[in-house]
Amino acid sequence: MGSGGRATQTDNSGNKVVKRAPSSKPPFTLSDIKKAIPPHCFNRSLLRSSSYLFVDLFFSFFFYYVASTYIIHLPTPLSYVAWVVYWILQGSVQMGLWVIGHECGHQAFSDYTWLNDTIGYFLHTSLLAPYFSWKYSHRRHHSNTASLEHDESFVPKKKSSLNSFARLLNTPPGRLFRLVILCTVGWLLYVCFNVSGRKYEKFANHFDPKSPIYSDRERLQILVTDIGLVVVSFGLYKVALAQGLTWLVLVYFAPLVIVYGFLVVITLVASHSRITSPLRLH
Numbered sequence: 001m002g003s004g005g006r007a008t009q010t011d012n013s014g015n016k017v018v019k020r021a022p023s024s025k026p027p028f029t030l031s032d033i034k035k036a037i038p039p040h041c042f043n044r045s046l047l048r049s050s051s052y053l054f055v056d057l058f059f060s061f062f063f064y065y066v067a068s069t070y071i072i073h074l075p076t077p078l079s080y081v082a083w084v085v086y087w088i089l090q091g092s093v094q095m096g097l098w099v100i101g102h103e104c105g106h107q108a109f110s111d112y113t114w115l116n117d118t119i120g121y122f123l124h125t126s127l128l129a130p131y132f133s134w135k136y137s138h139r140r141h142h143s144n145t146a147s148l149e150h151d152e153s154f155v156p157k158k159k160s161s162l163n164s165f166a167r168l169l170n171t172p173p174g175r176l177f178r179l180v181i182l183c184t185v186g187w188l189l190y191v192c193f194n195v196s197g198r199k200y201e202k203f204a205n206h207f208d209p210k211s212p213i214y215s216d217r218e219r220l221q222i223l224v225t226d227i228g229l230v231v232v233s234f235g236l237y238k239v240a241l242a243q244g245l246t247w248l249v250l251v252y253f254a255p256l257v258i259v260y261g262f263l264v265v266i267t268l269v270a271s272h273s274r275i276t277s278p279l280r281l282h
């Protein structure tokens with residue numbers, strides 16, 4: 001990697017160790033990388049994208065059918081095992097649907113903006129995700145990844161700014177605790193309270209059209225996002241009245257926890273693969 005590689009030094013035992021994160025510019029540009037990728041990889045195929053969508057929708061409905069028709073009537077303890085298997089399978093397939101919604105937000109699903117946004121909006125809203133709100137903050141995350149000032153999520157911290165609680169979280173039990181919180185409610189904490197997000201002058205979240213995350217041009221779509229989430233929430237409320245809250249938790253909310261656990265792990269790993277441990281930054 002030439003001059004863009006890591007600076008190494010030798011420790012007391014004679015081993016070569018990386019002393020700091022690479023900070024100089026790499027010996028290649030973004031356009032060099034783009035030129036190295038075959039041009040056909042940049043062609044968006046509606047047919048191919050749709051095939052992924054239909055396969056995932058098929059399996060999601062299939063698992064839902066099996067759960068609501070058979071697993072719901074299984075005796076214990078067999079049902080305990082069956083439900084866990086259902087949550088993992090359904091959560092994995094729905095993660096696929098969530099990722100298709102993410103691709104729609106990047107306009108990668110097809111050549112048609114209106115189609116990408118429509119499909120992304122329905123997919124993410126049905127999984128209780130704020131489509132347009134996240135699309136905009138996520139786009140800025142991509143263009144500012146690992147920036148201490150401008151990244152939108154998993155913003156790296158300066159060592160000098162870490163307090164004793166942050167240092168406690170960097171111990172093995174602390175990391176385990178952080179991982180459990182991240183994988184269960186991490187997504188909710190981020191979109192509702194901007195936890196681990198970029199620091200703004202005033203309170204920021206993904207549901208307030210006046211949130212400082214968004215520009216004036218984007219605010220109307222944040223409202224459209226909210227309306228979709230209210231409609232889906234009302235639908236879920238009606239389902240809970242008809243089928244019972246337990247049914248709804250078993251069939252809908254438990255797989256959703258898997259989806260958001262996956263999401264946090266994917267984005268955390270992707271973000272941290274581009275930076276070193278925050279504790280090494282000065």
Ligand SMILES: [Zn+2]
Pocket residue numbers: 102106138142
């Ligand atoms: Zn992305």
